[in-house]
Amino acid sequence: MPVTPPNQLFPPNRSGGKGVLNALAARKTTREIAQTPLPAQLLSDLLWAANGVNRDAGPFSGAGRTAASAGNSQEIELYLSTAAGSSLYEPSEHRLHKVEERDVRGLGLMVAAEFVRSREDKTPHVKLRDVIIEEAYKRGLLLLPCGKSAIRFIPPLVIQRDEIDEGVEILDAALTAARRRG
Numbered sequence: 001m002p003v004t005p006p007n008q009l010f011p012p013n014r015s016g017g018k019g020v021l022n023a024l025a026a027r028k029t030t031r032e033i034a035q036t037p038l039p040a041q042l043l044s045d046l047l048w049a050a051n052g053v054n055r056d057a058g059p060f061s062g063a064g065r066t067a068a069s070a071g072n073s074q075e076i077e078l079y080l081s082t083a084a085g086s087s088l089y090e091p092s093e094h095r096l097h098k099v100e101e102r103d104v105r106g107l108g109l110m111v112a113a114e115f116v117r118s119r120e121d122k123t124p125h126v127k128l129r130d131v132i133i134e135e136a137y138k139r140g141l142l143l144l145p146c147g148k149s150a151i152r153f154i155p156p157l158v159i160q161r162d163e164i165d166e167g168v169e170i171l172d173a174a175l176t177a178a179r180r181r182g
Helices: 020-026 040-051 126-138 161-181
Strands: 053-055 078-082 085-090 095-100 111-114 144-146 150-153
Touching: 040 078, 040 085, 078 095, 126 144, 126 150, 126 161
Parallel strands: none
Antiparallel strands: 078 085, 085 095, 111 150, 144 150
16 A cells, blocks of 8 residues: 555545445444554545535535535634644645644543553553442532543533633542542
């Protein structure tokens, strides 16, 4: 497989694959998330399918996109976030432009913290994660596990500062209790 330069994507594969109805019929949720990165061609195809240029001229001005927008306003921006950082997808160039060099994965106010035994080898620490969730629950804070050893934080978008402070205090107490329990 050829190597792509940094931020350059393979040309999208615009033919083949399943039909839309077959894809919808096969759609399912899976709770297992692979630790391996997506193959370069698949990533390229997904970015193009989400917001790529599919025709030279849209209905009003500019190129048309795979993602519909009122009046071809093209207000959608697509970011790719990985452990290596975040990039903005540029549909007209079918390229990724690096915008952040660190891991900033999260969605809106949803963020996950992964618990590992060692920063060097990043071995998941499932027991610690589970004890933190248990201790937080005892104190009135509901936390959600995700992945192998992560905790998902999903506060409402209308959360108030005092509620954040209270949640952080409870989380701090849960972390302290989990450390004591070993």
